[in-house]
Amino acid sequence: MKQLQSMNRLLLGPGPSAVHPDVLKAMATPLVGHLDPYFFEVMNGTREMLRTVFGTKNELTIPMSGTGSAGMETVFVNLIEPGDKVIVCVNGVFGERMKDVAERCGASVVEVTAPWGQPIDPDEIRKALEKNGQVKLVAIVQAETSTGVRQPLKEVSEIVHEHGALFAVDSVTALGGIPVDVDENGIDACYSGTQKCLSAPPGLSPVTMSDDAVQAIRKRKTKVQSWYLDLGxxxxxxxxxxxxxxxxxxxxxxxxxxxLRILLNEGLENVYKRHEDNGKLLQQELQSAGFELLAAEGYRLPQLTAFRLPQGLDDIRLRRELLNLYGIEVGGGLGPLKGQIWRVGLMGHSSNLANVRLFMGALQDILNRNK
Amino acid sequence: MKQLQSMNRLLLGPGPSAVHPDVLKAMATPLVGHLDPYFFEVMNGTREMLRTVFGTKNELTIPMSGTGSAGMETVFVNLIEPGDKVIVCVNGVFGERMKDVAERCGASVVEVTAPWGQPIDPDEIRKALEKNGQVKLVAIVQAETSTGVRQPLKEVSEIVHEHGALFAVDSVTALGGIPVDVDENGIDACYSGTQKCLSAPPGLSPVTMSDDAVQAIRKRKTKVQSWYLDLGxxxxxxxxxxxxxxxxxxxxxxxxxxxLRILLNEGLENVYKRHEDNGKLLQQELQSAGFELLAAEGYRLPQLTAFRLPQGLDDIRLRRELLNLYGIEVGGGLGPLKGQIWRVGLMGHSSNLANVRLFMGALQDILNRNK
Known part of the structure; x- marks a missing residue:
């Protein structure tokens, strides 16, 4: 078998993002045991920093031992018991995934939908809550990775809590790129991933649970169906x-x-501003060059931009050329958007001015080659 | 927050084991995307090497995205549907865990037990199969990490297949240390972990499934309850x-x-012999020094040795001294063996002659200090 090679890739897709060299070095740190006193220190420090980035005082704030989807499953297996009514907001792949996961936990799922590229309308959630009696949980995606849509949370949270339900938020692509503000937004259960705006390799899923969520777990009548993800x-x-x-x-x-240490050393406000500035610039440049952005105006994520490919172009071939000539990875469309859009991530360590310029230059070149 | 430190630890516990420097370097390799053509090559090579180490031609041989317990859960959530009858062999912590996981999948579990430190008697499995009608799956631990017991598989496998059940084996601590021989032993479902005899960091769980197991998954009437671990x-x-x-x-x-590449370059037979030789030497040295081994003679794992601490000694304090003075980590007892035994791992890269000598010397010194 051939030895592993190092490839020269610039990760500008929907995740994983580029990893800071100091984080790669941390990956190569000689191991200590999982019950080593020093590892306990590292765990405590990690939890403290996670709380800061999530914007929460929640005691139950930990990284689960799986990628982002394991975090999603953690929220549902721990909070849902068979027969529980759940409202899932679906305007992209990850909303659909939440519905699937919730149903596998035995939830009775009510969908609130919006077209892909649009945010969920809070009034639709209110109507669903009014129509469906006792709902245990309302789940929504803050940063829909399949479309680049940013979902405002505050109004949704108020509606959810008025109706006595728990509020669960997918912040996989949000955390470390835009404010999640778990406590301020009244989020009861939130999960993320390490390989997006936190700029670590994929493999962990930070999860945080409010006191109300912890109470709901304590009041369960049945065992959590997953041993591996049992928060208790x-x-x-x-x-x-x-x-x-x-x-x-x-x-x-x-x-x-x-x-997390590198992120907090830069400062949360600075990190958000960097994502905001670079994302806006990319979106302006794309529009100036005649591309149509997928996400509705006012609801665009700075860290992930989806734009429509001009008709008649071969998505796969173009992305292969971008990878082969420039070493740049971007994402294609998922589900109904397959072949129609590209998704460009400026997440974490990938979010910088140079990458915006490089991507725009490379994109023009690739399009010219395929005229 | 303080920067991450590198600690000088010699990992001689029940896992994680010491990681080869070239594997640590691989951890620091700059990322490529999970849909990158080069990553597909790495995935294919990894699967091919996993098949060699498992001793199988099974197409469905992959590393799951979680630690060993996620592999355990993968086997049960995919093979078991509510109401299925399962025989679980319990002679340590990991047998108990399998029972818990199987029950969370809705299995009706029949236990076959042996005292901790003893292997499971195949006749007991035969009796349980004869008594319990249609059993879907029999599960056993090949290398019980809580006791150091090695379970022979061949006879059990024959009994299981005579009764038309599937045969599932936990090889978390076995794989890469002793032969698992999935095909030769007629194993239908097998899972392991990366942090034991494979000597990689914890985080993946290699899983392999026979054609019969794949058929059983295809014939399911219900969805797999875990989205994250759904093998389909x-x-x-x-x-x-x-x-x-x-x-x-x-x-x-x-x-x-x-x-895996390093392991196969050394050669499977050489790797097994190295584990066998160093494990035997450690066990002889311990016995010569007057220690009692926990596992029954003839059923001792070379890669994990449990021995009884002399009475009246403070387990926690002694292990803390071993860690502080020598940087050596060993494991204590679990469950009913808490405070009574130490578990010493010579797994993968940790299995060498120098570590046997060093551990024996350090042990004598610690005991002398606590006379």
């Missing part, structure tokens, strides 16, 4: 008791620790 | 279709690729 047990390992549950992905926790 | 979908990403499911833990796959 995992919290005993990440908390003071340090009960062994499963062997934590130690190197990934090292990497997340360093990624 | 994940196989489409690791197979030729390359359908996006979740973002693979790319760096961990890099590390596993290199760990």
């Amino acid at each position: 047990m995992i919290a005993n390992y990440w908390g003071e008791d340090r009960f062994y549950h499963h062997t934590a992905p130690i190197s990934m926790v090292f990497a997340l620790h360093e990624a | 979908m994940i196989a489409n990403y690791w197979g030729e279709d390359r359908f996006y499911h979740h973002t693979a833990p790319i760096s961990m796959v890099f590390a596993l690729h290199e760990a």
Whole structure:
């Protein structure tokens, strides 16, 4: 078998994003045991920094030992029991995924939809809550990775809480790129991933749960259907008791620790402004060059921009050329948008001025070659 | 927040084991995307090498995106539907865990037990099969990490297949240390972890499924209760279709690729002999020094040795001294063995002659200090 090669890739897709060299170094740190006193220090530091980035005081704030989708599943398996009514907002792939995951937990799911590229209308959620009696949980995606739509949360949260439901938010592509503000936005359950705006490799899913969510877990009548994602047990390992549950992905926790440290050293406000500035610039440049953005105006994520490919172009071939000639990875469209859009991520360490210029130059060149 | 430190630890516990420097380097390889053509090559190579180490031709052989317990859960959520009858062999913590996981899938579980430190008697499995009508699956642990017991598989497998059941084996601590021989042993479902004898960091769980197991999954009447671990979908990403499911833990796959390459370069037979020789030597040295081994003679794992601490000694304090003075980590007892045994791992890169000598010397010193 051939030895592993290092490839020269610029990751400008919907994730993973480029990883800071110091985070790569952390990945290569010699291991310590998952019950080593030093690892407990690293765990505590990681949790403290995660709370800051999530904007929460939630005690139950930990990175789950799987990628973002494991975080999604964590929220549903822990909060939902068979028969529970759940409203899932669907305006892209990740809303659809939440619906699938919730149903596998035995939830009775009511969908609130919007066209892909549009945000969810809070009034539609209100109507669904009024029509459906006791709803346990309303779930929404803050940063829809399949479309680049940014979902405002405050008004939705108020409506959800007026109706006594728990509020769950997918912040996989949001966390570390735009404010999530878990406490201020009244979010009860929130999950993310390490490989987007946190700029660590994929492999962990930060999750945070409010006191109300923790109470809901305590009041369960049935066991959580997943042993691996059972927060009741995992919290005993990440908390003071340090009960062994499963062997934590130690190197990934090292990497997340360093990624969070670098992010907080830059300062949350500076990080958000950098994402905002570079994202806006890319979107302006794309529009000036005649491209149509997918996400509705006023609801565009700075860290992920979806734009329509001119008709008649071969999406796969163009992306292959971009990769082969420039080493640049961008994402194609998912589901109904397959072949129609490109998704360009300026996330975390990938979000800088040079990457905007480079991408626009490379895009023009590739299009010229395919005229 | 303080920067991450590198600690000087010698990992001689029940896992994680020491990681080869070239595998640590692989962890720091700059990322490529999870849909990058080069990553597909790495995935294919990893699967091919996993098949060699598992001793199987199974097409469905992939590393799941979680630690060993996620592999355990993968086997049960995919093979079990509510009401299915399952026999779980329990002679340690990981047998108990399998029972818990199986029950969370709605299985009706029949236990076959043996005292901790003893292997499971195949006749007991035969009796349980004869008594319980149609059993779908029999599950057993090949290398019980809580006791150091090695379970012979061949006879059990024959009994299981005579009764038309599927045979599932936990090889978390076995794979890469002793032969698992999936095809030769008629194993239908097998899972492992990266942080034991494969000597990669924790974070992936290699899983392999026989054609019969794949058929059983195809014949399911209900959806797999875990979206994250649904092999039907994940196989489409690791197979030729390359359908996006979740973002693979790319760096961990890099590390596993290199760990497997190093292992196979040494040669499976050489690797097994190294584990056998060093494990036997450690066990002889311990016995010569007057320690009692926990596992029954003839059923001792070379890669993990459990021995009884002399009575009246403070387990926690002694292990803390071993860590502080020597940087050596070993494991304590779990469950009913808490405070009574130490578990010493000579797994993968940790299995060498120097570590046997060093551990024996350090142990004597610590005991002398605590006389």
